[in-house]
Amino acid sequence: MEIMESITGGKSRYHHGDLRNALIEAAVELAAEGGPERVVLREAARSVGVSPTAAYRHFNGQGELLEEVKIHGQQALAASMSEAVRVLPGLDDPGEEAVRRTEAIGRGYVRFAIEHPGLYRTAFCRTSAAEEHDFTGLEVPDGSPEFAAFRELSDTLDTLVAAGRMRPDNRPAAEVAAWSAVHGLSLLILDGPLALLPADQRDAVVERTLTTIVAGLTRQ
Amino acid sequence: MEIMESITGGKSRYHHGDLRNALIEAAVELAAEGGPERVVLREAARSVGVSPTAAYRHFNGQGELLEEVKIHGQQALAASMSEAVRVLPGLDDPGEEAVRRTEAIGRGYVRFAIEHPGLYRTAFCRTSAAEEHDFTGLEVPDGSPEFAAFRELSDTLDTLVAAGRMRPDNRPAAEVAAWSAVHGLSLLILDGPLALLPADQRDAVVERTLTTIVAGLTRQ
DNA sequence: CACAAGATGTTAACGGCGTCAACATAGGAA
DNA sequence: TTCCTATGTTGACGCCGTTAACATCTTGTG
Structure with a gap:
């Protein structure tokens, strides 16, 4: 050829x-x-x-065309999350750094949803091809680039535990809790009751929500 | 007539x-x-x-027909949440009761999503009629029955503060954090990566997520 | 180089959808 | 009773996704 x-x-x-x-x-x-x-x-x-x-x-x-777009959206989302982490300054306290990193990942997530609502919604739309990957928080698939960001979250949560900022028995399902919060928040902002909130108030709500979920994760 | x-x-x-x-x-x-x-x-x-x-x-x-169904779904969801609260036993400690009630509301929410996925998705689907209500957590609209459950959540959060289980400065946007968590969790379970999780593991993840978010809300 | 075969694109058509315009009927008020 | 209005019907339009049959380009092989 x-x-x-x-x-x-x-x-x-x-x-x-x-x-x-x-x-x-x-x-x-x-x-x-x-x-x-x-x-x-x-x-x-x-x-x-x-x-x-x-x-x-x-x-x-x-359906297959849509699936392709969906994958594209997932990758773009992952990139936004990675970028939000990459931009972070390094800190002396590794525990504090892990906390900031966790928040940054969430911020990158929500930010992408707000800046690219169409792509974000497409990334999570239902498609006939229901062959989804699943993970309980223990088994994290690697390889697929759309999950690179998820891996990053997972690693960061591990760091939280290692640094003594998160109780080990809190670790399982921690990524589900974190992901749920930012995913739900994004959708409430895009389609839901928070849709018409002015940008500054919206950002404040985002920050407060991130703080709350991280507080829950790191509670001793 | x-x-x-x-x-x-x-x-x-x-x-x-x-x-x-x-x-x-x-x-x-x-x-x-x-x-x-x-x-x-x-x-x-x-x-x-x-x-x-x-x-x-x-x-x-x-669109208008769909809107009607959407309202129906919202009301059914609210009913599920109310029912989950109604069923709770009374406790001596009002703070503890408020905590349990908060968890129960979340449980009722996720339970409805799992038991009535089609209606749940419809309740939150995008419709042309973008005239959504908005609330930052301070201004809660009343009247509309689909928000009765939201009112219930709001009241319960107030009780948490009153009972000294939640720091007052945590109060604003607390309902957004709570709602985000259960909403995101529901969608991850219905459409997302948790879709094929066996029921028992799924329920465990739900409980852990509820615990985490309530921990974040009530952190002193 | 010729040419057959496969890959890639086109036209035509089907049924299903939401919607509009024009027409038909029923039920209540005058 | 009679007419008006609310309510339902038929027919048509353009859009969609999809299939079948046909056309054209590209390429590997003799």
Whole structure:
């Protein structure tokens, strides 16, 4: 398989060259604009300039296209969380550092939801492909990049225990508690009763919620 | 306006008599089966035995029908929370009672989500009618029955403060933190990574999460 | 180099959806 | 009784996802 000299080659060609990715890109844009219900196969095809049925050469159907966008959203979310941690200053007290890091992860999570509501909602939308990974807090899958951030959370929680800031018997399900809090908070802000809260009040509520959940996790 | 002797009168009549409620009922059933995306106007009409456009005499369109179902779901959720509290035994220590009550409210919330996933998802689905109520934790709207349970949570949190189990400066946004936790937990269980967790492990995670969030709220 | 075969894209069509316009009927008030 | 209005019906439109049948490009092989 030679590399097609096409891609941006010129003149409208019968074969697109990279239709799959082009469709995903278009679909991501749609999702960013209007969430999962907005990613409609025909519109993605239209915006790429191709017939609707062409998509079926690259996806099993709309569901599979949506799944692709979903993965993209999960990765972007993970990146936001990682970035929030990366930016943190180092501290002398490792326990304090772990606490700050935990809060930062949560902040990055909520921040992404607020800044990219469509993608965030898509990342957690229901899809027919219900083959979800599961973890109780003990078994953390690795490899899949969308879970890199989750791994980061998990490690940070371990650090909390190691530094004596969290009781070991609190450790199991700690990531579920943390994740639940930021996930719920994000959705209450996006779709729920906190939707029309002015930004400054909203941020205050976010900070207070982060503080509360971390307090719960680190209670001795 | 005389009462129509119809309703269950007999013989197929041209005028249904209570089509609006019949459609809502059908739509609720659909939502219970498959969530918000399942409440399709034509199917509701079909199951009532009426033409699709008949619905337009009673609703502005599918969105308004969905909105009706949404309200129904919110009320059912509130009922589940209230029931969980009602069932609690009284305690001598009012502080301890308030703590138990807070946990019970959360348990009732998550329990409803697990037992009625379709209705729960519908209760929180996005609808065009974005005229949501908002509250920062200070201003709690009353009247609307779907918020009765929220009022109950708010009162319970007040009791926590009064009994000296919660620092007053922790009070603001406390309901947001509590709500976020149970909401996020419910969604992680329904759609997210905890979906395939066996029931007993799932219940354990729920209990641990409730404990953690209450610990955060009541930390001195 | 020729050419068959597979990969990739197109057109046409189906059924289902939400919605609108035009028409039909029933029930109550005058 | 008669007419008005509330309520329901039929028919049509454009959108969606999806399938089947056909067209064109690309590539490996003789």
